[in-house]
Amino acid sequence: MFKAIKERLKQGYRTIDFPRSLPVLPDRFRGLPTIDSSKCPDGCQACAEACPTDAITINGDVKLDLGRCLFCTDCQQACPEDAIAYSTDHRLAVRSRDDLVINGKSGLQLAQAIEEKSRRIFGRSLQLRQVCAGGCSACEADINVLGTVIFDLGRFGIHLVASPRHADGLIVTGPLTQNMKLALKKVYAATPAPKFVIAVGACAISGGPFAGHDEQNDGCDRIVPVDMYIPGCPPHPLTILDGILRLLGRIDEKKS
Amino acid sequence: MTPVAERVCITNAQPLALADVPVLSFDAFADELAEQMAQPTAEISALFGVPGGSQSLRVYAVISLASTGALTVMSTDVGDRYPALTPSVTQAHWFERELAEQWGVVPEGHPWLKPIRFHASYRNGHDAWGRAVGDKILPGVMPDGVDYFKVRGEEIHEVAVGPIHAGVIEPGHFRFQCHGEHVFTLEIEHGYQHRGIERRLVGGPDKRTMHYMETLSGDTSVGHATAYCQAVEALAGQEAPIRAQAIRAIALELERLANHTGDLGALAGDIGYLPTLSFCGRIRGDFLNTTALLCGSRFGRGLVRPGGVGFDLDEDRIQQAVDRISAAHRDVTGAVNLLWTSASVLARLENIGTVPLETIQALGLIGMAGRASGRDRDGRRDFPSGYFRFAQVPVAVWHSGDAFARAYVRHLEGQRSCRFILEQLPQLPAGDVRRSLSPMQADSIVVSIVEGWRGEICHVAITDSEGKFAHYKVVDPSFHNWIGLAMSLRDQEISDFPLCNKSFNLSYCGHDL
Numbered sequence: 001m002f003k004a005i006k007e008r009l010k011q012g013y014r015t016i017d018f019p020r021s022l023p024v025l026p027d028r029f030r031g032l033p034t035i036d037s038s039k040c041p042d043g044c045q046a047c048a049e050a051c052p053t054d055a056i057t058i059n060g061d062v063k064l065d066l067g068r069c070l071f072c073t074d075c076q077q078a079c080p081e082d083a084i085a086y087s088t089d090h091r092l093a094v095r096s097r098d099d100l101v102i103n104g105k106s107g108l109q110l111a112q113a114i115e116e117k118s119r120r121i122f123g124r125s126l127q128l129r130q131v132c133a134g135g136c137s138a139c140e141a142d143i144n145v146l147g148t149v150i151f152d153l154g155r156f157g158i159h160l161v162a163s164p165r166h167a168d169g170l171i172v173t174g175p176l177t178q179n180m181k182l183a184l185k186k187v188y189a190a191t192p193a194p195k196f197v198i199a200v201g202a203c204a205i206s207g208g209p210f211a212g213h214d215e216q217n218d219g220c221d222r223i224v225p226v227d228m229y230i231p232g233c234p235p236h237p238l239t240i241l242d243g244i245l246r247l248l249g250r251i252d253e254k255k256s
Numbered sequence: 257m258t259p260v261a262e263r264v265c266i267t268n269a270q271p272l273a274l275a276d277v278p279v280l281s282f283d284a285f286a287d288e289l290a291e292q293m294a295q296p297t298a299e300i301s302a303l304f305g306v307p308g309g310s311q312s313l314r315v316y317a318v319i320s321l322a323s324t325g326a327l328t329v330m331s332t333d334v335g336d337r338y339p340a341l342t343p344s345v346t347q348a349h350w351f352e353r354e355l356a357e358q359w360g361v362v363p364e365g366h367p368w369l370k371p372i373r374f375h376a377s378y379r380n381g382h383d384a385w386g387r388a389v390g391d392k393i394l395p396g397v398m399p400d401g402v403d404y405f406k407v408r409g410e411e412i413h414e415v416a417v418g419p420i421h422a423g424v425i426e427p428g429h430f431r432f433q434c435h436g437e438h439v440f441t442l443e444i445e446h447g448y449q450h451r452g453i454e455r456r457l458v459g460g461p462d463k464r465t466m467h468y469m470e471t472l473s474g475d476t477s478v479g480h481a482t483a484y485c486q487a488v489e490a491l492a493g494q495e496a497p498i499r500a501q502a503i504r505a506i507a508l509e510l511e512r513l514a515n516h517t518g519d520l521g522a523l524a525g526d527i528g529y530l531p532t533l534s535f536c537g538r539i540r541g542d543f544l545n546t547t548a549l550l551c552g553s554r555f556g557r558g559l560v561r562p563g564g565v566g567f568d569l570d571e572d573r574i575q576q577a578v579d580r581i582s583a584a585h586r587d588v589t590g591a592v593n594l595l596w597t598s599a600s601v602l603a604r605l606e607n608i609g610t611v612p613l614e615t616i617q618a619l620g621l622i623g624m625a626g627r628a629s630g631r632d633r634d635g636r637r638d639f640p641s642g643y644f645r646f647a648q649v650p651v652a653v654w655h656s657g658d659a660f661a662r663a664y665v666r667h668l669e670g671q672r673s674c675r676f677i678l679e680q681l682p683q684l685p686a687g688d689v690r691r692s693l694s695p696m697q698a699d700s701i702v703v704s705i706v707e708g709w710r711g712e713i714c715h716v717a718i719t720d721s722e723g724k725f726a727h728y729k730v731v732d733p734s735f736h737n738w739i740g741l742a743m744s745l746r747d748q749e750i751s752d753f754p755l756c757n758k759s760f761n762l763s764y765c766g767h768d769l
Contacts, residue, residue, distance in 0.1 A: 003594060003597060007531060007535070007591065008531060010590055011587060014538055026549050026552060028549070028550075028552030030552050030558075050463065052463045052467050053464075070467055072557065072558055074463065131420065132424070132426045132427055132449075133427075134448070134450075134451055135426065135765070136471040136473065136474025136765050137473070138474035138475065140424050140426065141555075142554070144424040145540070148537030148538050160424055162422035162423070164420075177451055179374055179395035180395075180419065180427060180448050182394075183448070209467040210451045210452070213451055215452035216451055216452075233471075233557065234474075234554075
């Protein structure tokens with residue numbers, strides 16, 4: 001036991017101060033994309049054609065659907081004028097599917113907190129059941145890591161639970177394979193009301209790289225009602241944590 | 257019997273004209289397979305079907321010999337029914353189930369012919385279990401004529417777990433036959449993660465192909481991306497620049513480190529030893545963040561690309577990476593050594609979930625799980641490609657085949673990967689990191705093997721007359737190893753299942769594709 005205590009002293013206290021302060025993200029981190037359509041040559045469709053999930057449409061304006069975006073580098077590499085790039089802004093969670101379509105001119109409409117009555121129930125104790133519906137395990141890993149000491153989800157009163165019966169909400173990943181459709185429906189039904197659903201990652205929002213495959217359902221929001229969308233492939237753990245805390249009204253923009 | 261002179265052998269990432277792959281009679285194929293597999297270091301790296309040939313299906317086999325690095329490639333044509341290979345070559349068992357499910361051919365005499373992914377046959381009107389076109393195929397529900405293995409008796413009970421499991425983990429179905437706590441058998445069924453990737457690779461590469469490769473098993477993005485890029489480069493008759501190969505090797509080892517560290521922590525958690533769980537959960541993030549330092553993505557997405565890598569490393573970045581890895585190495589060594597010095601931890605790991613070496617060889621388990629039972633086989637040393645042709649990581653083998661061994665091998669590999677990265681980073685070869693590639697050669701086949709963190713990844717690409725993929729087979733190491741988990745639970749306590757499962761930590765989506 002003394003060895004364990006000695007080791008603990010060596011390992012040190014590592015929990016970050018988030019949301020009061022933001023840890024340094026890697027400089028190559030691909031957060032919210034930025035679009036400067038004033039740089040676009042006339043008739044250029046390079047980024048739209050390069051995008052593997054057809055997330056970009058150009059119709060006078062350049063529109064990027066973050067729900068389809070894999071945060072890869074294909075559009076950036078295809079663009080001849082550096083009109084499209086990534087910022088290191090990790091804040092990506094939104095409440096409605098439409099809010100995920102950006103044009104680079106107005107900012108992202110970040111998730112508003114759930115209403116006061118629900119916040120009184122969930123605000124200090126939130127139990128989430130994770131449902132992997134075909135996910136590749138990256139989103140799952142970045143959700144799981146929130147339980148480790150760096151992020152320490154438990155200090156917010158948030159826990160990942162073993163049974164939907166114990167859950168206040170579902171956190172869904174994966175494109176919703178046909179083989180998981182019934183399981184997701186049953187898990188949602190088994191979760192007692194009031195409940196909500198968070199869709200994490202491009203797959204859960206739109207099918208991600210598998211969009212259009214017969215073997216899946218292009219995301220989960222046609223099967224269960226989704227209350228918050230967190231885009232990414234996978235979204236950084238901070239993006240996920242920021243989203244969950246926003247939902248609970250625990251991110252104060254004035255302070256952060 | 258095929259004379260040795262007629263055997264066609266290639267090496268890892270060495271393309272071959274498709275016309276040079278021998279098309280044997282079925283009997284000659286079966287005999288040759290049995291003869292090859294009698295060699296102690298042989299493994300069926302791939303056994304798969306491609307529509308066409310003179311009958312219903314052309315079946316290709318790739319047999320890899322670790323002692324020489326040789327890959328024997330051969331093929332045969334089969335009709336709707338053919339004599340199963342599994343009775344004489346047990347390693348073929350899972351591959352033949354896949355053949356049956358994908359192409360609707362029946363290997364007669366297969367001892368365990370059940371679906372593995374629960375999807376409809378790719379040949380309309382041909383189903384190995386006689387299901388009609390349009391019949392609903394439900395995951396985990398056995399077709400007529402087969403069922404889960406059952407033990408009968410008054411006090412026997414059957415435990416079914418999944419697809420939804422208690423933790424944050426991918427879905428799968430586990431069916432135990434128990435007597436009290438004692439498990440007689442465990443049967444595992446998959447398919448819940450099936451996204452239909454392999455079919456979509458045909459006709460490629462297209463703009464999604466690279467992204468399929470990075471997500472087919474999301475915690476092995478670098479491994480699969482490397483196997484794919486290596487295949488494409490081989491077919492183009494080129495290699496990535498040497499600096500890129502070194503960066504790829506470093507990223508592969510970082511991926512190994514992140515996963516091994518996480519697993520050691522999770523194993524500690526499963527037996528209730530929280531200090532190591534707590535430290536390793538964090539340290540895993542340190543390795544992932546080092547990968548993100550290189551390419552912006554914790555999982556290495558965007559890094560490995562055909563022709564090289566997508567990001568270069570300047571001196572400053574290299575120094576930062578060295579500092580981070582050094583610190584993480586110190587931390588993980590301290591965290592994990594607590595396990596080996598704690599008698600109560602060892603008591604929970606030793607002699608649990610033992611898989612003997614003979615079982616490993618017979619069923620063809622590879623990678624870390626194989627090495628934990630004494631199978632001395634590692635793709636980096638035995639089928640070296642890329643930078644591993646110039647710099648080696650010593651292979652970690654243990655003999656006991658229990659949960660302790662699978663944990664200890666991870667620890668040894670982690671130590672060795674840290675040293676490898678710290679040695680290589682400061683001396684990266686100079687030069688470019690990416691080159692443009694010529695078109696892939698037509699009517700060819702290539703086998704690309706990379707030692708991912710679970711074990712050997714094997715991609716087999718076949719090109720058509722236009723140099724596009726006519727077929728693309730992906731064999732994740734989990735495809736070989738899931739049966740190992742099932743075997744490890746025999747005569748164990750059911751409460752040790754999470755520990756055994758974690759000691760393997762296999763990929764559900766890498767299996768399901």
